[in-house]
Amino acid sequence: MSNLRPESMERITTPALAEKFIEEQVAAVRAQVGGGKVLLALSGGVDSSVVAALLIRAIGRQLVCVHVNHGLLRKGEPEQVIRVFRDELNADLVYVDAVDRFLDKLAGVSDPEEKRKIIGAEFIRVFEEEARKQEGIGFLAQGTIYPDITESVGVKAHHNVGGLPEDMKFELVEPVKLLYKDEVRVVGKALGLPDNMVYRQPFPGPGLGVRCVGAITRDRLEALREADAIVREEISKLPEVPWQYFCAIPDFQSTGIRYVDGKGERYMGWAVVVRAVNTVDAVTATVPEIPFSVLCTIRDRIIATVPGVNRVLWDVSEKPVATIEWE
Numbered sequence: 001m002s003n004l005r006p007e008s009m010e011r012i013t014t015p016a017l018a019e020k021f022i023e024e025q026v027a028a029v030r031a032q033v034g035g036g037k038v039l040l041a042l043s044g045g046v047d048s049s050v051v052a053a054l055l056i057r058a059i060g061r062q063l064v065c066v067h068v069n070h071g072l073l074r075k076g077e078p079e080q081v082i083r084v085f086r087d088e089l090n091a092d093l094v095y096v097d098a099v100d101r102f103l104d105k106l107a108g109v110s111d112p113e114e115k116r117k118i119i120g121a122e123f124i125r126v127f128e129e130e131a132r133k134q135e136g137i138g139f140l141a142q143g144t145i146y147p148d149i150t151e152s153v154g155v156k157a158h159h160n161v162g163g164l165p166e167d168m169k170f171e172l173v174e175p176v177k178l179l180y181k182d183e184v185r186v187v188g189k190a191l192g193l194p195d196n197m198v199y200r201q202p203f204p205g206p207g208l209g210v211r212c213v214g215a216i217t218r219d220r221l222e223a224l225r226e227a228d229a230i231v232r233e234e235i236s237k238l239p240e241v242p243w244q245y246f247c248a249i250p251d252f253q254s255t256g257i258r259y260v261d262g263k264g265e266r267y268m269g270w271a272v273v274v275r276a277v278n279t280v281d282a283v284t285a286t287v288p289e290i291p292f293s294v295l296c297t298i299r300d301r302i303i304a305t306v307p308g309v310n311r312v313l314w315d316v317s318e319k320p321v322a323t324i325e326w327e
C-alpha cells in the first residue's frame with residue numbers, strides 16, 4: 001500500500017463503508033503475513049486498539065499484542081484493555097506490569113523533556129524485551145494514521161523517540177495508515193469496540209507523566225489519577241463534550257484547614273487543576289464554558305475522596321500562550 005491516499009478513495013463515514021474497508025484490509029493483511037506472526041504495542045488508544053481488533057479479525061492469535069502498563073495510564077485503562085482484548089476478543093495479549101520500573105527511573109526527574117525521553121526510551125526497552133521473548137515474529141503492526149504521515153508537526157511528533165534496534169526491524173503492517181481519525185473511529189465502531197475506546201479523547205504517550213508536574217511521586221500520581229477520573233466522569237456528562245479535558249497536579253502545596261475534635265488545624269495539601277479545551281488541530285485551543293455547578297460537583301467529589309488534595313483550580317488559559325498540557 002502506498003503512503004498516499006488516492007484522490008478516488010471514498011471517505012469512510014458509514015458502518016457499511018467501514019465493513020467494506022474491513023473486508024479489504026482483512027484480505028490484504030492475510031495476503032501480506034500469510035502464516036507469520038505479528039507483534040503490536042497496544043496502548044489502548046484509538047489507533048492501536050482499532051488495528052488490534054482489525055488484525056484479530058484477520059489473523060486471530062497470529063497477532064501478539066503487548067500492553068505495557070508504565071504506571072502513567074488513567075484509572076481503569078489497563079483493566080479495560082485486558083477485558084476487551086483478552087477476555088472478549090480472545091487476543092494473545094501479553095500484559096506487562098512495568099510500573100515500578102518506570103517510576104523508579106523517573107524518581108527525582110523534574111525536567112519535562114527529560115521525563116518524556118525516559119518514558120519513551122524505557123517503553124522501547126520494555127517492548128523490545130517482550131518482543132525477544134516471542135518466537136517467530138515476522139511483522140510489526142502499527143497504528144499509523146494518515147495525519148501521522150502528512151503532518152510533520154502533528155500530535156504524535158512529540159513522542160518520536162526512535163524505535164526497535166536494527167536486528168528487530170520487522171516488516172510493517174499498517175492497515176489504517178490512509179485513514180483520518182474520524183474514519184478510524186467509524187471502523188473501530190464497526191469492529192465492535194466499546195464507545196469509550198472508540199471516542200476516546202487524545203491522551204499523550206507519556207500519559208499522566210506530563211500532568212504530574214515536576215518530579216513524579218507515587219502519592220501525587222495516585223491523587224492525580226483519582227481526581228482525573230472524577231473530572232472525566234463529570235465533564236463527559238455535558239451535552240457538548242470538550243475536545244480534551246483532564247486534570248493536572250502541580251508540585252506545590254498550599255494551606256488547608258481541617259477540623260479534629262472540633263478544633264481547626266492548618267495543614268499543607270496539593271491543588272489539582274481542572275483543564276478543558278476545544279481545538280481543531282491542537283495548535284491553538286480555546287477554553288469552553290463549563291457550568292459552575294459542574295465545577296462545584298467536581299470540587300466536592302475531589303475534596304471528599306482524594307487523599308492529600310485540599311484545593312481545586314479551574315484553568316482558563318488559552319493556547320497560545322499556555323500549552324494544552326501543563327508540561
Ligand code: XMP
Binds near residue numbers: 155202206
Ligand atoms: P500541547 O501541550 O503541546 O499539546 O499544547 C498539544 C496536544 O498534544 C498532546 N501532547 C502529547 N502527545 N506525546 C503525545 O503523544 C506528548 O509528549 C505530548 N505532549 C502533548 C496534548 O495532549 C494535546 O492533545
